[in-house]
Amino acid sequence: MTHEDHHTRVLDFPGATALKDAGLAEPPDPAVLATARSLVRRAIAADTDADVAATATTTTVVVRRFGRRRLLACAAAVAAVAAGAAVLPVVGIGGEPADSASAAELFNTMADRAASGSDRNAPYWKTTVKTWVEGEKAHxxxxxxxxxxxxxxxxxxxxxxxxxxxxxxxxxxxxxxxSWDNLDKLPTRPDALRRVLSAGAEGPAAAEQTVRQSGELLTGSPASPQLRAALFRVLAGTPGAEVTEGVKDGAGRIGTEISWKWSKELLHSPHSPNWIVRPSDGRLLERNHAQEGDADHITQRDTYLYAGPADRIR
Structure with missing residues (x-):
């Protein structure tokens, strides 16, 4: 992704990309519009029924809330097609961004992948990094x-x-x-690891510190599979992430972009951080920065072509 490549964030449900690509539709058939309205009413009714049932069991409410979010999103999508709209903003129950749920799901999937990796001790941790800074040649x-x-x-x-x-x-x-040898002593329970990572910071600053340090450990340290999985689970519960699929890194590989949104006061530079990850194996492909206020203007890239143990320097 460069400042010349523009993305459109779309709804988080299967078929969203096809909806975006379809563009504007012709005026709807009255029967289609009636069906769309019916689906929306049913979604609202299901939402109301679930709230009424909240006094019966907490577990039921937790399970339903995910389904309700998806149901409302799908109903809104049908309504969008019927009304001729290409893209709609989607917000979860109570104003919660739907992208937050997607980020959590993505990180938990990556945690599962990371946990299944092999744990091999080696004297070196090797990273092959393609670095590009705006105005300079990549190396x-x-x-x-x-x-x-x-x-x-x-x-x-x-x-x-x-x-x-x-x-x-x-x-x-x-x-x-x-230290290197004490990495294995870090807790691998997500709640305990979060407390360690956020120590010394409070509020939004604690989330920024947790994300930044997690990224450094995931790319530049010989963390064990158990610790890597725990780091991803910590990130799954950290607010501020937005997800965009089908994004290219600096090497042309396709991955999923995770954009972290913090206030200017928390940023270490006037640039917003982005990650590009590959969910299939839990690999972090790239960390880059976009110009604040212009998400499509990338100013720096660190693209990880390799990250793993090495027996010797060569």
Whole structure:
């Protein structure tokens, strides 16, 4: 996705893309319009009935709320077709964005994929990263991170070695640094891991810190499959994410974009962060930044062509 590629966020239900592509429809047949109105009325009635049943059992309400959101979305979609509209904004019950539910579902799916991965100890964590910054040429480097140093093999053939600070290689986790060997000591229960990641911050700032540090651990650390799964489950419960399917990364791979929306006061730069992920295997393909106020204007990309353990530098 670049500033020249424009996306249209559509409804979160099967067939939404086809609805968008269909464009404007001809004036509806009266019978079709009547059917659409009937579906909307039935959705509203089902919503009312579910609220009445709330006093009977909490479990029933939780299960139904997902179904109600989908039912209302589908009813609205039929109404949109009948009225000749291509795209409608969808909001869940009580004003909850439908995209939030999609983001949670996506992250939980990725957690399941990550949990099934193999856990192989190796002396290096290798990332092959294609980096592009607006106004500059893209370059691809191999990074070999170990407990005490970072070795970078650049695209132009140079080898750069950076020694880790005293105490060895570490990552920011909450308000402290966690070393390579102590990553396995982080909690893998999502609620406990969230408390650790958000330590030292409050409110929306805690969500921003949790997301940023989770991304760094998922791409740049030898986190175990169990920890990776827990990180994705933490993200599933973190607000502020919007999902767009069918987005290309800097290498031309198709993935699902996750856009994080925070206030300007929370951003570390005047750019909004985006991730592109591949749900089929739980892989984070890219982290990029868009110009604040212009989601289609990408200013920087870090595209991960490889991220995994390595036995040696080569």
């Amino acid at each position: 691809t480097d191999d990074n070999f991170l170990s407990r005490d140093k970072l070795v970078i093999k650049t695209q132009n053939g140079r080898t750069v070695t950076k020694n880790a600070p005293s105490g060895g290689t570490s990552w920011s986790v909450g308000n402290r640094q966690v």
